[in-house]
Amino acid sequence: MDDFYRDYILDHYRHPRNFGHLDRVDVQAEDSNPLCGDRLRIELALDETGRVQDVRFWGQGCAISQASTSMLTERVKGLTLEEVARLSKDIVLENMGIGISPTRMKCALLGLRVLKSAAIGEIAEWPDES
Amino acid sequence: MALSAPSDVKLARLRADFPIFAQRTSRGKPLIYLDSAATSQKPRVVIDALADYYATSNANAHRGVYELAERSTEAFEAARENVARFIGAQPRELIWTRNATEAINLVANAWGRANLRRGDAILLTQIEHHSNLVPWQRIAQEVGAQLRFIPIDGMGEHVLDDLDALLDGVRMVALAHVSNTLGTIAPLETIVKRAHAHGALVLADGAQAAPHLAVNVAELGVDFYAISGHKMLAPTGIGALYGKRTLLEEMPPFLSGGDMIKSVSYEQTSYDDPPWKFEAGTSSIADAIAFGVAVDYLRAVDMSWVREHERRLVAYALARLDPLRSRGLVIYGPKNPDRISGVLSFNLGDIHAHDLASILDTDGICIRAGHHCTMPLMNLMGWSATARASFYLYNNEDDVDALYRSLERAAGIFKL
Incomplete structure (x- = not known):
């Protein structure tokens, strides 16, 4: 697990991309991880064709949840809400680039769950953790 | 060092x-x-006690008249006496529960529903584990009672400056003897003395104290004391509530059903004496017996x-x-x-x-x-x-x- 904390993970943890709030928010969602009390909010702004034009996230949490959300926000611009809703956990695992232990999987997937919740307008299921 | x-x-x-x-x-x-x-x-002795009980003495306690049931009942009640003695209580003042959480729920529900009225106050502290907060929130909402909190300072210590004002109108003070988050040992003697002077009862959550400190409920003067076996070398699924005899006698039951009755007709029931009045259904007999072995071990250490x-x-x-x-x-x-x-x-x-x-x-x-x-x-x-x-x-x-x-x-x- 400790080779997990690679430089790019720490970089995203300490300097999260797309962190903060948008002036104009079209859809948004917020959730927390009851295990650790991590809180996360994601805001999306859409262009006239309904594609994600801009994204911000805000919250506090461990390096895994913060870095995975930061990296996720870098890959959502240009997607339609339907495409966002269909995202699988693979995009997160691919971003993180290393195996995540079962006990920390919820940390890694919290950002994706909140993002999908914003897209579908209700709290999404946890992405398949297996 | x-x-x-x-x-x-x-x-x-x-x-x-x-x-x-x-x-x-x-x-x-x-x-x-x-x-x-x-x-x-x-x-090892606690782990062995579990297997031993099931291999040699398993029968339901308080029910059979045969030798095996007598052996099981005797061991079960001997464990009660042993755990009671370990915390300075009498055996008939010790109710088996699943854990400290259930012990606190028992008091909040059985004592609370019979004694708390609209406008009464319950005094907790800001350091409480959810187990000694949520049950009181629920009963307070149900009866219209008010929750108050003894403040905790930035170092994690109790602030007792306004204790007398906080105690005005309080019926029950419920607090952790030792904090699970910071380890703070509560100034229990002071709080018990002042609470009793105001006519309030005191429940101490001893889940983090009984495993680590020599606890004597009679010397502490508390009215109720809750413990969890699994935090003090015993198996999970067994805990205990100490309550002063007179209080337990006045209290209505918590859960009801088998093993807690004197006689039952289709219309009504007379209840058994404490502590059995509060132990509906078959208890965790093996775990209770292993709890007794755990306190033997602690006593020897x-x-x-x-x-x-x-x-x-x-x-x-x-x-x-x-x-x-x-x-x-x-x-x-x-x-x-x-x-x-x-x-x-x-x-x-x-x-x-x-x-x-x-x-x-x-x-x-x-x-x-x-x-x-x-x-x-x-x-x-x-x-x-x-x-x-x-x-x-x-x-x-x-x-x-x-x-x-x-x-x-x-x-x-x-x-x-």
């Missing part, structure tokens, strides 16, 4: 009584267990030795970890080993407690990370999460040294 030689021998011997420490982690590391505030490990051992271990840990302050280590709560039980809550720089726990896990070290079921306290203090190392009688200085080395490695990984 080494323990004296006789203690080292005693420690090595009792450590060998815990089979779990014989294993290696999947990475080949020795197991370093620093999460006894969550649950303790079990000595000697609770004053346990307290002194943990006090020294905390003092050693505070000194050993001190150099890590330059890497961002912050330890919360009272730093005085005389004022706390074997619990240290901390954070290391900007490493989230969960990341820290994951890194320590790769070194075979088990610590707790998160809000420790004290979310209101965490919010009050402005901590989103902390890491917590908690010690028990089987921990030693090597465990603290391993904790130090692993924290240093974590600081390196995070470039602190």
Whole structure:
């Protein structure tokens, strides 16, 4: 697990991309991880064709949840809400680039769950953790 | 700051009584267990007692007239007497529950519903575990009672300056004897004296105290005392509530059904005497008997030795970890080993407690990370999460040294 904390993970943890709030928010969602009390909010702004034009996230949490959300926000611009809703956990695992232990999987997937919740307008299921 | 030689021998011997420490982690590391505030490990005698009971004495207690049932009933009631004696209570003042949480729920529901009226007040503290907060929130909402809180200062200590004003109109004071998050030992004697002067009863949540301190409920003067077996070497699923005899006699039952009755007709029921009045259904007989074996073990080790051992271990840990302050280590709560039980809550720089726990896990070290079921306290203090190392009688200085080395490695990984 400790080779997990690679430089790019720490970089995203300490300097999260797309962190903060948008002036104009079209859809948004917020959730927390009851295990650790991590809180996360994601805001999306859409262009006239309904594609994600801009994204911000805000919250506090461990390096895994913060870095995975930061990296996720870098890959959502240009997607339609339907495409966002269909995202699988693979995009997160691919971003993180290393195996995540079962006990920390919820940390890694919290950002994706909140993002999908914003897209579908209700709290999404946890992405398949297996 | 080494323990004296006789203690080292005693420690090595009792450590060998815990089979779990014989294993290696999947990475080949020795197991370093620093999460006894969550649950303790079990000595061989307790594990054997469970299997032994099922192999030789299993029958339902209080029911059969045959020899096997008599043996089971006798062992079950002997365990009650033993655990009661361990905390300075009479056997008929000790009710078996699943855990301290159920014991507190029993009082909140049975006593609370019979005695609390609209406008009455319940006094808690800001340091409570959810188990001694949520049941009171529910009964307060149900009857229209009011919740008040004894403040906790930034060091994690109780502030008693306004205690008399807070006690005005209070019927029940419920507080943790020892904090699971910071280890703070509550000034119970003072609070009991002043609460009783105001006509309030006192329930102490002893889940984190009875495993670590010599507890005598009669000397403490508390009206109710809740304990969990699994935090004091016994199996999970067994706990106990102490209640003063007169209070238990007046209280209506909590759960109802079999084994808690004198006679039942289709229309009505007369209840058994305490403590059986509060034990509906078949109890965790094997676990209760194993709880008795666990307190035998603790008595043989000697609770004053346990307290002194943990006090020294905390003092050693505070000194050993001190150099890590330059890497961002912050330890919360009272730093005085005389004022706390074997619990240290901390954070290391900007490493989230969960990341820290994951890194320590790769070194075979088990610590707790998160809000420790004290979310209101965490919010009050402005901590989103902390890491917590908690010690028990089987921990030693090597465990603290391993904790130090692993924290240093974590600081390196995070470039602190």
